[in-house]
Structures are given as structure tokens and as C-alpha cells.
Amino acid sequence: xxxxxxxxxxxxxxxxxxxxxxxxxxxxxxxxxxxxxxxxxxxxxxxxxxxxxxxxxxxxxxxxxxxxxxx
Amino acid sequence: xxxxxxxxxxxxxxxxxxxxxxxxxxxxxxxxxxxxxxxxxxxxxxxxxxxxxxxxxxxxxxxxxxxxxxxxxxxxxxxxxxxxxxxxxxxxxxxxxxxxxxxxxxxxxxxxxxxxxxxxxxxxxxxxxxxxxxxx
Amino acid sequence: xxxxxxxxxxxxxxxxxxxxxxxxxxxxxxxxxxxxxxxxxxxxxxxxxxxxxxxxxxxxxxxxxxxxxxxxxxxxxxxxxxxxxxxxxxxxxxxxxxxxxxxxxxxxxxxxxxxxxxxxxxxxxxxxxxxxxxxxxxxxxxxxxxxxxxxxxxxxxxxxxxxxxxxxxxxxxxxxxxxxxxxxxxxxxxxxxxxxxxxxxxxxxxxxxxxxxxxxxxxxxxxxxxxxxxxxxxxxxxxxxxxxxxxxxxxxxxxxxxxxxxxxxxxxxxxxxxxxxxxxxxxxxxxxxxxxxxxxxxxxxxxxxxxxxxxxxxxxxxxxxxxxxxxxxxxxxxxxxxxxxxxxxxxxxxxxxxxxxxxxxxxxxxxxxxxxxxxxxxxxxxxxxxxxxxxxxxxxxxxxxxxxxxxxxxxxxxxxxxxxxxxxxxxxxxxxxxxxxxxxxxxxxxxxxxxxxxxxxxxxxxxxxxxxxxxxxxxxxxxxxxxxxxxxxxxxxxxxxxxxxxxxxxxxxxxxxxxxxxxxxxxxxxxxxxxxxxxxxxxxxxxxxxxxxxxxxxxxxxxxxxxxxxxxxxxxxxxxxxxxxxxxxxxx
Numbered sequence: 001x002x003x004x005x006x007x008x009x010x011x012x013x014x015x016x017x018x019x020x021x022x023x024x025x026x027x028x029x030x031x032x033x034x035x036x037x038x039x040x041x042x043x044x045x046x047x048x049x050x051x052x053x054x055x056x057x058x059x060x061x062x063x064x065x066x067x068x069x070x071x
Numbered sequence: 072x073x074x075x076x077x078x079x080x081x082x083x084x085x086x087x088x089x090x091x092x093x094x095x096x097x098x099x100x101x102x103x104x105x106x107x108x109x110x111x112x113x114x115x116x117x118x119x120x121x122x123x124x125x126x127x128x129x130x131x132x133x134x135x136x137x138x139x140x141x142x143x144x145x146x147x148x149x150x151x152x153x154x155x156x157x158x159x160x161x162x163x164x165x166x167x168x169x170x171x172x173x174x175x176x177x178x179x180x181x182x183x184x185x186x187x188x189x190x191x192x193x194x195x196x197x198x199x200x201x202x203x204x205x206x207x
Numbered sequence: 208x209x210x211x212x213x214x215x216x217x218x219x220x221x222x223x224x225x226x227x228x229x230x231x232x233x234x235x236x237x238x239x240x241x242x243x244x245x246x247x248x249x250x251x252x253x254x255x256x257x258x259x260x261x262x263x264x265x266x267x268x269x270x271x272x273x274x275x276x277x278x279x280x281x282x283x284x285x286x287x288x289x290x291x292x293x294x295x296x297x298x299x300x301x302x303x304x305x306x307x308x309x310x311x312x313x314x315x316x317x318x319x320x321x322x323x324x325x326x327x328x329x330x331x332x333x334x335x336x337x338x339x340x341x342x343x344x345x346x347x348x349x350x351x352x353x354x355x356x357x358x359x360x361x362x363x364x365x366x367x368x369x370x371x372x373x374x375x376x377x378x379x380x381x382x383x384x385x386x387x388x389x390x391x392x393x394x395x396x397x398x399x400x401x402x403x404x405x406x407x408x409x410x411x412x413x414x415x416x417x418x419x420x421x422x423x424x425x426x427x428x429x430x431x432x433x434x435x436x437x438x439x440x441x442x443x444x445x446x447x448x449x450x451x452x453x454x455x456x457x458x459x460x461x462x463x464x465x466x467x468x469x470x471x472x473x474x475x476x477x478x479x480x481x482x483x484x485x486x487x488x489x490x491x492x493x494x495x496x497x498x499x500x501x502x503x504x505x506x507x508x509x510x511x512x513x514x515x516x517x518x519x520x521x522x523x524x525x526x527x528x529x530x531x532x533x534x535x536x537x538x539x540x541x542x543x544x545x546x547x548x549x550x551x552x553x554x555x556x557x558x559x560x561x562x563x564x565x566x567x568x569x570x571x572x573x574x575x576x577x578x579x580x581x582x583x584x585x586x587x588x589x590x591x592x593x594x595x596x597x598x599x600x601x602x603x604x605x606x607x608x609x610x611x612x613x614x615x616x617x618x619x620x621x622x623x624x625x626x627x628x629x630x631x632x633x634x635x636x637x638x639x640x641x642x643x644x645x646x647x648x649x650x651x652x653x654x655x656x657x658x659x660x661x662x663x664x665x666x667x668x669x670x671x672x673x674x675x676x677x678x679x680x681x682x683x684x685x686x687x688x689x690x691x692x693x694x695x696x697x698x699x700x701x702x703x704x705x706x707x708x709x710x711x712x713x714x715x716x717x718x719x720x721x722x723x724x725x726x727x728x729x730x731x732x733x734x735x736x737x738x739x740x741x742x743x744x745x746x747x748x749x750x751x752x753x754x755x756x757x758x759x760x761x762x763x764x765x766x767x768x769x770x771x772x773x774x775x776x777x778x779x780x781x782x783x784x785x786x787x788x789x790x791x792x793x794x795x
Binding site for chain 2: 209274275277305308309351352355362363364386387388412413414415416417418421424425428432436491492493494495496497498499500502522
Binding site: 008042044 | 446
């Protein structure tokens with residue numbers, strides 16, 4: 001997965017290859033990388049936003065965006 | 072060994088005033104930035120640099136030399152300590168310091184003297200300030 | 208003031224050059240900030256007169272916990288908005304709260320018009336009315352420099368609040384700049400300053416305010432300070448800052464682009480937060496009393512003569528809203544061009560968000576032949592920043608009839624020339640950079656000051672799943688957040704710290720300075736303040752049921768797909784029922 005520089009606080013890697021167990025969700029992948037659930041925003045898979053409980057398949061490439069912030 | 076304040080990294084200063092606020096709060100029990108030892112101001116407006124003014128712990132402090140009543144005694148490591156009973160509030164110490172590091176407390180009629188406690192260092196979010204050890 | 212039973216109000220008559228100081232015990236129940244300012248606005252405003260009439264007041268207020276804890280840094284300004292004709296409410300950081308606090312004033316009410324351009328110089332012991340004639344109409348931004356010279360003894364403890372030529376010429380969305388990089392941006396406070404010949408205000412502190420209960424105060428201060436600096440909660444505002452929003456909003460299909468014809472920008476990656484950080488970011492600053500440092504300054508080099516390699520360097524603050532309004536909304540994909548346009552708007556003294564939206568409409572109006580090349584003087588085309596820079600000047604000068612109309616806001620301009628369906632405002636206030644769903648759209652309509660900050664509508668949308676639209680729940684969520692923010696804005700925290708300042712922390716903060724509030728006290732104050740704002744809006748003629756939302760909001764899809772008009776109005780109707788109930792409850 002790619003995260004972009006915003007997650008530098010949590011992980012050194014911008015692009016990470018993850019080995020996770022079967023029936024892992026997007027949320028599992030996020031926590032496997034070390035990003036707190038409260039900091040992760042939209043996750044994109046194949047150009048579409050997916051919910052955090054979406055089940056991942058082998059070879060899936062996801063991009064994790066930060067939360068939208070503001071006042 | 073004694074401690075003195077050093078202010079070498081001001082390029083990282085964001086102008087948050089935390090150092091000023093905690094100094095006034097802790098050392099003079101005041102919410103007022105007037106009561107702080109350390110001052111932060113801009114040099115040519117906010118778009119210019121941020122500069123600090125605080126005691127540099129002189130080994131031969133001009134403030135002590137100017138004091139007519141011996142109210143400022145030499146401190147280990149540099150700088151001075153105020154003997155409140157001896158102070159007459161003449162403000163010669165304030166004029167003597169060429170970097171303007173001596174503030175004056177109008178309410179108590181005495182100078183505000185930095186004793187290098189290092190609290191400002193602790194509350195700087197960007198490590199602009201530091202405390203170093205020097206010979207007595 | 209803190210530790211006092213009263214709120215200290217400074218009244219300034221600009222015409223007579225006289226002041227009055229009144230200690231108001233009755234205002235304590237409104238805590239401070241927006242609570243106090245609302246009552247003062249209600250007391251002093253003249254609903255029967257136009258917004259820019261000299262008799263109208265400008266009210267500033269700091270809050271119940273201002274400056275004594277981290278990130279409680281804001282000052283609120285309340286006025287009648289010349290842009291919308293009703294409630295004007297705007298917030299700014301910088302050093303204003305700190306200097307008002309140490310000058311000893313909780314609130315300032317300014318009324319009447321000065322005889323000639325004036326700089327107000329306020330300190331703990333004096334109020335001076337200084338001649339600003341040499342600075343009026345020059346288009347220069349050296350007010351700060353002039354104030355520094357005549358207020359030399361207040362070096363390091365002064366705040367400078369000023370208008371630019373936009374405010375002098377009473378453009379309806381002229382802003383007020385605070386300490387160079389912060390603003391009272393929205394709703395046209397700058398024009399109100401201009402209508403009073405008020406060029407600038409300088410405030411300097413000086414009073415001693417002894418701490419009453421040092422042990423408990425400092426312990427609480429330290430705890431809050433650590434949460435602001437050591438935890439993750441505030442870090443993102445410092446790292447890349449709000450510009451981080453560009454990519455997620457683009458990905459989500461919520462990024463208003465090309466006058467909101469599109470909800471994505473094909474060049475979003477070129478103007479993302481990271482692109483700005485890598486290409487242009489040179490410095491970070493903070494407001495006084497905030498250890499986070501969210502002000503991001505970008506720099507660009509500009510050639511000011513055609514030959515001879517003559518360059519100048521410009522440093523300008525940028526945030527997400529500016530990258531949207533003066534970037535994606537206008538089809539600009541080069542960060543340096545966006546910075547240059549931001550700088551033009553900054554020098555003009557206009558609200559960046561309104562300026563961008565207005566220019567977006569003008570571009571499309573020209574394209575569709577609703578206005579002519581003669582009207583726009585320069586050909587406004589998406590992606591062409593030089594023409595936009597020129598247009599900003601024309602808005603400020605009111606160069607011709609078209610630009611005079613443009614200077615009254617996009618709602619007004621579209622009523623004159625047509626193109627209302629793509630004039631992207633909500634109830635007269637130009638839109639913010641989020642097309643996330645019903646939350647952001649209805650939130651702006653029902654928000655007391657029609658701002659995305661009233662109720663954080665985009666957050667409501669972010670928390671929703673697709674296809675699950677419950678109008679009642681949305682209305683509830685927006686109302687609850689707006690009422691809560693009435694309390695937060697009475698303290699006056701910077702809203703970036705709203706996760707730090709939960710109810711428990713706020714109560715501890717009060718307790719540590721000897722004010723024993725309860726959770727119920729905070730709720731009651733919030734509702735009381737909200738009810739005051741509703742009364743003001745009603746007195747100024749606002750009716751929620753009369754709000755018509757421009758059609759394009761329902762044509763361009765949002766983050767949650769295409770929005771349905773009937774549903775939006777249904778949520779608004781439900782909201783109206785709820786506020787009617789709240790009003791009766793507060794009265795009774």
C-alpha cells in the first residue's frame with residue numbers, strides 16, 4: 001500500500017508490501033502498518049473508495065489518505 | 072558546574088510565546104507577559120526574523136557593576152542574583168545591559184532577573200533554546 | 208476578566224473620539240468570546256439601517272480562558288455583514304487575544320465614523336486616535352511598519368489589525384488582517400472598518416494579572432501543553448497543515464474544481480499539500496500562545512522587469528481553503544502561480560475564499576456570454592492566473608460597473624447578470640472547499656454565519672456511509688455541533704484544538720483558576736449564546752425557509768454521489784423545527 005509523506009510519523013515506508021492473514025480487512029492492514037485508526041481517512045482500492053471493513057484479496061493495492069482536517 | 076541558558080536555534084522559532092508565558096507564570100506567578108525574563112519579538116515585523124532577548128550569563132555583568140546598592144551579586148556560571156532588600160529600584164541595571172535583557176517589574180519596583188532555571192527550554196516546542204553546563 | 212465577577216467592555220466612539228469603560232456583571236453568564244460579543248452586537252446594532260451605516264457597531268471579544276492555556280488564542284469579531292446583510296461573525300488568531308488580555312479588555316465596541324482616516328491605538332492606560340491619512344488609498348501594506356515606529360515602547364507585546372484597499376473601498380468581502388498572516392476573513396469586516404475610516408487598530412498589553420492558584424493552574428497548563436505537543440492530536444496541523452486535504456478530497460470526489468463544474472481536479476497531485484511543502488514551504492509560524500505552529504508560509508520568486516534579471520521574493524501564507532479557492536476552483540495547477548494570486552488577494556485585503564469563488568463565476572459568466580469582454584476588461588479563462596491577478600485589482604478599484612457589482616459578492620452579481628445556478632454561494636456567503644455531501648451543504652445554509660466552521664458539516668459527511676441518508680439525524684448532528692461550538696467559541700479556543708478541549712478538560716481549566724463550572728453550566732451557556740445569535744439573525748431579516756441553494760450543488764456529484772434538492776430542503780426544514788424548539792426552551 002502507499003501512504004504518502006503524511007504518515008511519516010507512524011511508518012518510514014511510503015510503499016509497503018504487507019503479508020497479512022486471510023480474511024483481513026482494510027482496517028487490519030492500516031493497523032499492521034502502524035497508523036492509528038483515528039488518523040486514517042479515505043482508503044482507495046482500484047480507484048474507488050472502500051469502507052474500512054472491506055475484505056482484502058491477494059495482490060490488492062490500497063492507498064490510505066489522511067483524515068480531512070480543518071476548523 | 073552551573074547551568075546557563077543558550078538560545079542558538081532561533082531560526083526554528085514559530086513565535087508561540089510559550090517560553091514567555093511559562094516564565095511569567097512560574098517565576099512571577101503572573102499571567103502577564105510583562106513579567107517574563109525572556110522576551111520574544113520580531114525584527115522588522117512578523118515577516119522578519121524572531122529574536123529572543125534574555126540574560127546571557129555574563130562573567131563580568133554590567134548590570135551588577137552599575138548597581139549602586141550592591142543588590143546584584145555574581146551567580147555561579149555567570150549572570151546575577153537579586154538581593155531584594157538591597158534594591159532601591161533605580162533601574163541603572165536595566166540601562167547598563169546593552170542587550171536589554173533586564174526587564175523591570177513596575178508593581179514590585181525591582182528588576183526581573185533571569186536565574187537560568189531552564190523552564191523556557193522545557194516548554195519550547197521546537198528546541199530553539201537550551202541549557203548548558205559551564206564551569207562555576 | 209478572569210478572576211473577576213465582571214466582563215470589562217471598552218466602548219469607542221470614532222467620531223467624538225471618546226471612550227467609556229463599563230464593567231458588566233450581567234455578561235458573565237455568556238462566558239466570553241462569541242457569547243459576550245453576541246449580546247453586545249444585539250444591544251448596539253441598528254437593524255433598520257444598512258450594514259455599512261456609521262452607526263453600526265464592530266464588536267471584538269476574547270473569552271473566558273483566553274491566552275492562559277495553550278491554543279486558546281482566538282478573538283471573535285461580530286458585526287452586520289455587508290455581504291449577506293445579516294449576522295457577521297469571524298475569528299482570528301495572531302497576537303490580538305494576548306494583547307487585549309494584557310491591556311485588560313474583554314470586549315471592545317467601536318461605533319460611528321471617524322472624521323478622517325484613523326488608527327486606533329489601544330493600551331492598558333490609553334486610547335489614542337492617530338492620523339492615518341498618509342496610509343489611506345496608497346495600496347501599500349506598510350501599516351505595521353508605521354505602527355512599530357510610533358509604538359516603539361510596546362515592542363514584542365503589540366498586535367496590529369488592519370485593512371487594505373479592499374476594505375477602504377468597502378468591497379463586500381473585504382477582510383481584516385491580524386499580525387500579517389492571520390485574518391478576520393469572511394463576511395466583509397474589512398468593509399465595515401472602511402466605512403468608519405478605521406485603517407488599523409494597534410493593541411498593546413501591559414497589565415499585571417497575578418495567578419491566584421499557582422499549583423493547580425500550572426499543573427493543568429502543563430497537562431494541556433503536553434497533549435498539544437506530544438500527542439498526535441495536533442501534529443498534522445503543523446506537519447503539512449490543512450493543505451493535506453487536497454488529495455483525499457480529490458480522491459473522494461469532493462474537491463470543488465473549475466467553478467464546481469467538477470468534483471475532482473486532474474492536476475490535484477501538482478497542488479497537493481505535499482507539492483506545496485516540497486516546492487515552496489519556507490517557514491512555519493504560530494499565533495501567540497499556541498505551540499503547534501500551523502501557519503505555513505510559501506515563497507516564490509517574481510520577475511518585476513522584463514530585462515536585467517530583476518527579481519523579488521514574496522513570502523505568503525497558504526492553507527487548504529486558499530489552494531481550493533484560488534487554485535482548483537480556477538483551474539490553476541502551478542503552486543507558484545497560486546501563491547502569486549494569493550499574494551494579490553492579500554495585498555488587496557479581500558477574503559481569499561470569496562474572491563476565488565467570485566472569479567470562478569465571472570469566468571463562466573464570460574464563457575456563457577452573460578457578460579462581455581468589455582465588462583471583464585481582461586479575458587478571464589480558467590487556468591490563466593495573470594488575468595485573475597488583474598481582476599483582483601479591478602474588484603478593489605471598482606474599475607467599471609461590472610467590477611463594482613462583482614465587489615458585492617457572487618449572489619448579487621449573478622442576480623444582475625444571470626448565472627445564478629452556478630454562483631456558488633450559500634445564503635450569500637461564497638462556498639468553502641468541501642463538496643462532501645448534505646452535511647457541508649446544509650451545514651452552510653443553517654450555520655449561523657454560513658461558514659463550514661459553524662458546524663463542521665464536512666465531518667458529518669465524513670462519518671456517514673453511502674446511501675444512508677437520515678435527514679433527522681443529519682439535522683441533529685449539525686445542530687449539536689453548532690451549539691457546542693457556541694461554547695467553544697466563548698473561551699475562545701482555536702477550533703483545531705477541539706479534540707484537546709473536551710468537556711472534562713474545559714471544566715478542569717476553569718476549576719484551576721477558581722471558577723467552578725459544571726457540565727450543565729457549559730450546556731446552558733451554549734444554548735443561551737445560540738439563542739442570542741438566532742434572535743440577531745431574525746432581527747436582521749434572515750429566514751431559513753427563504754434560502755435557495757444554487758442548482759449546481761445538485762448537479763455536480765459530491766463525495767456521497769449526487770445530492771437531491773428535496774432532501775436538502777427537508778433537512779433544512781427539520782433543522783428549523785429543532786431550533787424553534789430550542790428557542791422556546793431557552794426562553795422558558
